[in-house]
Amino acid sequence: xxxxxxxxxxxxxxxxxxxxxxxxxxxxxxxxxxxxxxxxxxxxxxxxxxxxxxxxxxxxxxxxxxxxxxxxxxxxxxxxxxxxxxxxxxxxxxxxxxxxxxxxxxxxxxxxxxxxxxxxxxxxxxxxxxxxxxxxxxxx
Amino acid sequence: xxxxxxxxxxxxxxxxxxxxxxxxxxxxxxxxxxxxxxxxxxxxxxxxxxxxxxxxxxxxxxxxxxxxxxxxxxxxxxxxxxxxxxxxxxxxxxxxxxxxxxxxxxxxxxxxxxxxxxxxxxxxxxxxxxxxxxxxxxxx
Numbered sequence: 270x271x272x273x274x275x276x277x278x279x280x281x282x283x284x285x286x287x288x289x290x291x292x293x294x295x296x297x298x299x300x301x302x303x304x305x306x307x308x309x310x311x312x313x314x315x316x317x318x319x320x321x322x323x324x325x326x327x328x329x330x331x332x333x334x335x336x337x338x339x340x341x342x343x344x345x346x347x348x349x350x351x352x353x354x355x356x357x358x359x360x361x362x363x364x365x366x367x368x369x370x371x372x373x374x375x376x377x378x379x380x381x382x383x384x385x386x387x388x389x390x391x392x393x394x395x396x397x398x399x400x401x402x403x404x405x406x407x408x409x
Numbered sequence: 410x411x412x413x414x415x416x417x418x419x420x421x422x423x424x425x426x427x428x429x430x431x432x433x434x435x436x437x438x439x440x441x442x443x444x445x446x447x448x449x450x451x452x453x454x455x456x457x458x459x460x461x462x463x464x465x466x467x468x469x470x471x472x473x474x475x476x477x478x479x480x481x482x483x484x485x486x487x488x489x490x491x492x493x494x495x496x497x498x499x500x501x502x503x504x505x506x507x508x509x510x511x512x513x514x515x516x517x518x519x520x521x522x523x524x525x526x527x528x529x530x531x532x533x534x535x536x537x538x539x540x541x542x543x544x545x546x547x548x549x
Contacts, residue, residue, distance in 0.1 A: 317489055318477050330470040337458050349457050352492040356508060356516035368496060376496035381521035 274311040277360040285397055288404045292328045293363075295336065295404055297397055302385040303374070304344045304367040304396065308336050315361045318353075328409070329363075335409040336365040342403040343367075343396075350379065414451040417500040425537055428544045432468045433503075435476065435544055437537055442525040443514070444484045444507040444536065448476050455501045458493075468549070469503075475549040476505040482543040483507075483536075490519065 276294065284296035284307055292312075298305035310329055315321055321329060337349050346367030353363045366379055374382040388396070416434065424436035424447055432452075438445035450469055455461055461469060477489050486507030493503045506519055514522040528536065 317481075318474050318491075319481065326470075326474060330466075334458050334466060341457075341459065348494070348496055350492070350494045350496070351458075352490070352494075352518075354488070354490045354492075354518060356488055356490070356518075378492075378494060378496075378518060378520035380518035 273313045276309060277358050277362075279358050280307065280309060280360065280362055285393060287397055287400045290332050290335070290404070290408055292325060293332045293336075295339075295400070297393070297400060298364075299387045299393065300379075300385040301388045301392070302382070303372060303379050304340060304346065305379070306336055306340060306365040306400065308332055308363040308365065310361050312361070316355050316359045317361075320361070331409040333363055333365070335404075335407045336363070338407050339400060339403040340365050340367045342407070343399045352378075352380070354380075413453045416449060417498050417502075419498050420447065420449060420500065420502055425533060427537055427540045430472050430475070430544070430548055432465060433472045433476075435479075435540070437533070437540060438504075439527045439533065440519075440525040441528045441532070442522070443512060443519050444480060444486065445519070446476055446480060446505040446540065448472055448503040448505065450501050452501070456495050456499045457501075460501070471549040473503055473505070475544075475547045476503070478547050479540060479543040480505050480507045482547070483539045492518075492520070494520075 284298050287295040287297055292310050293308040294311060296307045298307060340349055344367045347370050348368045350366040350368050424438050427435040427437055432450050433448040434451060436447045438447055480489055484507045487510050488508045490506040490508050
């Protein structure tokens with residue numbers, strides 16, 4: 270499955286590694302406004318759900334559900350937002366975002382809110398650790 | 410499953426009925442800029458994926474995949490965009506949107522593009538028919 274997989278540099282640039290699950294790499298988007306996970310299936314050339322084998326799709330959806338749980342446990346948001354676009358970076362990546370009624374874009378979509386400030390180094394390390402701990406417990 | 414289910418009036422107001430699958434009602438969003446399906450699980454009180462039983466989640470994801478196929482067959486877009494927010498309307502609804510490099514929001518998210526014009530009645534009826542035909546063939 271992972272043969273030849275390389276993380277797209279545009280995804281890598283704005284995110285930090287959290288952990289690897291059986292199919293996806295989990296990464297934290299470096300936007301201090303929103304707790305925001307990316308799930309990147311370690312597959313070559315996958316862009317649409319229909320590109321996945323039945324087994325990979327099933328695992329991807331199990332990891333999406335588990336990613337929702339990780340976000341809920343780690344940051345206790347008011348709502349989870351989920352999305353997959355790929356209009357700019359075709360390498361498949363799923364967004365799992367914890368939203369708060371008090372956040373900078375509520376109730377709008379974060380995708381309409383432009384780029385935000387990066388985390389301070391310490392805050393980022395702390396959140397990555399919290400997410401990684403939840404991800405280890407909830408690994409699907 | 411369907412006992413007591415009522416479609417949220419805000420979802421109903423801006424959409425047209427396409428068909429009912431085992432779990433979800435499929436509806437077309439009345440925005441002439443983007444071919445845009447909503448999948449609404451006929452469940453009471455479901456807002457997050459974690460609110461679904463294991464069986465309902467599995468069926469929901471099977472219908473999400475099939476909804477992707479329906480959009481691909483019916484309109485042959487360049488990319489499929491998928492999202493689930495629920496920040497404004499908590500009743501769970503999944504967005505499956507066919508995107509074209511030539512569309513009004515490309516490569517941005519349609520959620521940043523405000524409201525668009527409604528379909529002309531004939532164009533809407535034709536698209537609903539096309540989607541319903543594909544949905545009948547691809548029913549999961």
